[in-house]
Amino acid sequence: MRKTGLNVLLVEDEVAIGELVYDFLDTLGYCVKVCKDVSSARLWLIDQRPDIILLDWMLPGTSGLDFARELHRHGSWSDIPFIMLTARNEEYSRLAGFQAGADDYITKPFSLKELAARIKAVLRRLQTMGDEEGVLRAGDLELNRTSHEVLVKNRPVTIGATEFRLLAYFMLHPGHAYSRQQIIDRVWGGDADIQDRTVDVHIRRLRKILEPYGIENWIATVHGVGYRFENRNSRRGS
Numbered sequence: 001m002r003k004t005g006l007n008v009l010l011v012e013d014e015v016a017i018g019e020l021v022y023d024f025l026d027t028l029g030y031c032v033k034v035c036k037d038v039s040s041a042r043l044w045l046i047d048q049r050p051d052i053i054l055l056d057w058m059l060p061g062t063s064g065l066d067f068a069r070e071l072h073r074h075g076s077w078s079d080i081p082f083i084m085l086t087a088r089n090e091e092y093s094r095l096a097g098f099q100a101g102a103d104d105y106i107t108k109p110f111s112l113k114e115l116a117a118r119i120k121a122v123l124r125r126l127q128t129m130g131d132e133e134g135v136l137r138a139g140d141l142e143l144n145r146t147s148h149e150v151l152v153k154n155r156p157v158t159i160g161a162t163e164f165r166l167l168a169y170f171m172l173h174p175g176h177a178y179s180r181q182q183i184i185d186r187v188w189g190g191d192a193d194i195q196d197r198t199v200d201v202h203i204r205r206l207r208k209i210l211e212p213y214g215i216e217n218w219i220a221t222v223h224g225v226g227y228r229f230e231n232r233n234s235r236r237g238s
């Protein structure tokens with residue numbers, strides 16, 4: 001199969017997993033570079049730029065999580081998307097991964113098809129973000145991450161800074177249900193001392209902002225979980 005031109009850096013010390021992922025992504029036409037530890041990944045990144053990094057957590061020397069934080073801080077690497085691969089499935093581990101800037105988190109053992117689907121989803125999401133300088137759209141609702149404007153039917157909407165970040169986060173992940181804690185971590189940042197109740201307050205404000213346009217129900221309450229954004233005007237898969 002011809003190469004898609006997509007470059008993937010896999011940082012994984014387990015040779016068997018490295019080979020499996022390499023072979024599978026290779027059949028999909030991806031160019032894959034496997035590094036067995038962080039120091040070789042750092043060296044490779046000096047003059048190479050992958051489209052995405054798959055990062056194992058437990059690595060000899062610097063851990064994948066520490067490397068994730070390093071990537072996030074590093075000026076020219078901070079915008080490379082990465083997916084954490086790990087056997088650690090506890091919620092606090094997943095949250096630590098996301099707080100370190102992970103775009104997704106896959107627990108081992110994982111299916112190769114799922115891995116490929118997640119890679120595509122992350123890249124598609126970023127592509128949408130990059131379109132037209134960061135404009136996100138859902139029906140008549142438009143959010144511009146560059147100018148920090150929200151428009152409904154091309155008319156500007158007054159929105160607070162927190163509601164803006166909240167709405168941007170939801171619009172980036174339509175259809176995903178998030179717990180209040182996940183929303184706090186992603187919208188306020190993991191270090192923020194924010195109560196679940198505060199999330200509800202801002203959700204209420206956001207709905208009020210959307211109410212005049214009849215789209216407040218796009219911020220759906222998911223009982224027992226939290227909240228989900230969905231464009232109710234569009235059918236699934238469209």
Ligand code: CA
Nearest residue numbers: 013056058059
């Ligand atoms: Ca490992």
